[in-house]
Amino acid sequence: MSYAVKEIFLTLQGEGAQVGRRAVFLRLSGCNLWSGREADRATADCNFCDTDFVGMDGANGGRFEAADLALKVEDLWGKGERRLVVITGGEPLLQLDAALIDALHARGFEIAVETNGTCPAPAGLDWVCVSPKAGTSVVQRSGNELKVVWPQAGLDPEALLAWEFDHFLIQPMDGADSAAATAAAIGYVMANPRWRLSLQTHKILGLD
Numbered sequence: 218m219s220y221a222v223k224e225i226f227l228t229l230q231g232e233g234a235q236v237g238r239r240a241v242f243l244r245l246s247g248c249n250l251w252s253g254r255e256a257d258r259a260t261a262d263c264n265f266c267d268t269d270f271v272g273m274d275g276a277n278g279g280r281f282e283a284a285d286l287a288l289k290v291e292d293l294w295g296k297g298e299r300r301l302v303v304i305t306g307g308e309p310l311l312q313l314d315a316a317l318i319d320a321l322h323a324r325g326f327e328i329a330v331e332t333n334g335t336c337p338a339p340a341g342l343d344w345v346c347v348s349p350k351a352g353t354s355v356v357q358r359s360g361n362e363l364k365v366v367w368p369q370a371g372l373d374p375e376a377l378l379a380w381e382f383d384h385f386l387i388q389p390m391d392g393a394d395s396a397a398a399t400a401a402a403i404g405y406v407m408a409n410p411r412w413r414l415s416l417q418t419h420k421i422l423g424l425d
Contacts (some may be wrong), residue, residue, distance in 0.1 A: 219282055220312050221246040224275025227293045230303060231419025233346055234362045234384040235329070240301040241290050242425075246270055246278075248307035250333060250350060263333070263350045265366065267391050270307030287320035300326040310336035310357075318342065332357060349377065364415055366390050367402045378411060388415040 223244040230238045247253075251261035253271035258264050273279050277289060290302050302321055304313055310332050318341040321328050329344035334355035338345050345360030351371035359381035365374050367387045378385065387405050389398040406414045419425070 218312075218314065218316060219280045220286055220317065221273055222275075222278050222281055222286065223270050223273060223307070225277040225289060225293060226425050227295075228425050229419065229422075230301075231422075231424060232388060232415050232417050233331075233364055233386060234415075235301075235344070236415070236418055238301060239297075239299075240303045240329070241293050241326075243286075243290060243302055243304045243309075244268075244270060244275065245304065245306050245309045245312045246273055247311055248333075249311060249335060250308065250353065253307075262353055265390055265392060268305075268307070283316040283320040286317060287324050287326075290321065290326065291324045294326075300324070301329060302326045303329045303331065305331040308333055308336065310338060313339060315339060315341065334358070347382070362386055364388055365412075367405060368398060374405070374409070374412065385412050386415040387412045388417070391417060391420070 223246045225243050227241050230236055230240045248270055250263040251257065251266055294300055309330055318328060318339060327343040330342055331346045334347040334349050334357040335353050338357050346362045346364055347357050347360050348364045348366060349355045351369045362384040363377060363380060363382040364386045367390060387402045389395060389402040402414060406412045
């Protein structure tokens with residue numbers, strides 16, 4: 218299988234429970250909740266996405282076989298231990314499979330994935346972050362962190378506490394009302410201490 222890759226780059230993990238950790242980000246193209254076209258945003262299952270996942274025209278983008286893709290990730294990492302690759306999208310579980318997982322593990326990488334949870338996660342992942350979207354059918358209800366973008370009409374975070382995750386995070390929705398979203402997220406965490414605040418520190422710091 219060849220993988221459609223939007224971009225690959227070395228950065229710091231900007232959000233979630235592993236914030237601040239050095240990581241190679243591998244962004245796979247495509248999503249099942251939005252086409253990526255602005256003309257379709259209003260009617261998409263997820264209409265607040267802030268990521269360009271369309272095509273293969275980003276840094277180091279293109280089509281790769283598993284072994285070549287793992288080698289590109291290794292080249293970007295360079296020297297050093299505690300190798301981490303974060304596979305994201307779009308929706309990465311539309312493409313991520315055992316062959317790519319095995320190829321990355323063979324090069325010593327811990328594999329994290331960021332998913333909307335509508336596809337089941339394949340075996341062998343080291344870290345699973347699920348960010349559910351209101352009105353969608355989430356089948357991946359276990360993992361390492363549950364990250365709720367807030368506020369979302371039609372989504373009740375308290376109903377998600379029965380899911381099997383180690384970390385429960387509330388993250389303000391970016392956009393025109395980001396200040397109000399941040400205040401709402403802080404207020405929610407203060408009133409519901411099982412949840413923890415997550416910020417998009419990569420945007421604050423000006424990182425990719």
